Amino acid sequence: MKYILTDKIRIGISACNFGAKVRWDHKGWDRVSALGRAQSDYIWTPICPEVMSGLGVGRDPVRLVSGNGDDYWNGAAKVKNRRGRDVSENIREGVRVCLDALKRADVEAFAFMEGSPTCGVYRTTLKDKRLGKPPGVFGAMLLKEDYFLIPALDIESPWKWWDWRRRLHAYAWLRRQEIHVKKELYDIWHALKFICQEIDIPTANAIGVALANAPGKIDQPFISAWRRQALDLVRRPSQLNRIQAVMTKHYAHYRKQFGYKIADVAVPDSNLGKKNFIEALEKLERKAFEDGYHFSGNPVAYRPPRNN
Ligand code: SF4
Incomplete structure (x- = not known):
């Protein structure tokens, strides 16, 4: 998805x-x-x-x-x-x-x-x-x-901006979601939980537990409070070593799924240096997006509507 x-x-x-x-x-x-x-x-x-x-x-x-x-x-x-x-x-x-x-x-x-x-x-x-x-x-x-x-x-920092951008997109996307029932919250959490866990595991777990323990019929105060917690968490920066670990994992999954090496895309490991690492990562993400593959570490993409 x-x-x-x-x-x-x-x-x-x-x-x-x-x-x-x-x-x-x-x-x-x-x-x-x-x-x-x-x-x-x-x-x-x-x-x-x-x-x-x-x-x-x-x-x-x-x-x-x-x-x-x-x-x-x-x-x-x-x-x-x-x-x-x-x-x-x-x-x-x-x-x-x-x-x-x-x-x-x-x-x-x-x-x-x-x-x-x-x-x-x-x-x-x-x-x-x-x-x-x-x-x-x-x-x-x-x-x-x-x-x-x-x-x-x-x-101006490629890797810091990469982190700010993915969290900003997740933040804006979450703000725009219309939520009425628990199933919709679960779908949203499915999209955001990996990035939340990467930022802060205890807080992410607390958000997941709050959702799991919520009654079957949720009301707007609960939805607002839950959304607030998730929005606050995605505003917090992650760290380069965590980003590298997550994206290296994504790369491995992606290759396993599609069974081929992506031309010009280096394996995103820490030996690449920050700038090259982010360049490799962005190429990987573009290719994956075209293939309909979804990276949970960067869940929300910006794509302008087509003019037709
Ligand atoms: S007030 Fe703000 S925008 Fe204006 S010069 Fe100072 S830091 Fe820059």
Whole structure:
């Protein structure tokens, strides 16, 4: 059985990672071009809260003072620039405008700039500069709005992006599923349980047990809580050694099933190096998809609808 997404996932991104030179010192990085043609599998919404706050490019750098982004929203912390000017109100307006744009764009995921006192989520430190405590002012709102969060830097890492992408697809697919009866939940769990087990076995087992112990007739509160648990789990990154182990297993199964060697596809083992490993993996997945073969370690594929 194939699990396919046909609509493009919408991803917000810190604009300085989308090629826009909007950082205070005119810097910006085009991380998305590393995806090549695959970048058009998504709809991107670049935003910059600091620019939308009206501070402009060429502005003084800002920092959080007396707390983190949550403290800021509770009124206990401020944002000041290098000269000590309080720019809290500017930033508040910039964040508000950007969140509105993300909502209008209907994004499900956000690729954030780690290390920024505004967009940072888990770190607001750049090199030796501590710019307040995480999360940043905008990062705190990204967490509150419950987006699927991706460190933008990981877009440039082939294996990290491979992991983010498969989990993002699984996440978006699960969100779209209409669920009314227990059988539908079992079918969904069948699709996602291997990736969930790869990420965290105890949590995956707890999700499976909750389903097995559910009454025959399930209600919407149960479905929502179960879906929430699974969505939260697929947001967590896996590890390279686990990815390699799973995909090597898939490769062996695939060869056994089809009985031939895939031209140009190296056996995905750890001697290949990260980049070549992921290239081999992607070729293998494309070939397997054409053969109607389903990889449980990367269960949901994006395929645009055909124009006919
Ligand atoms: S980290 Fe965020 S606020 Fe800072 S330049 Fe990038 S997009 Fe703008």
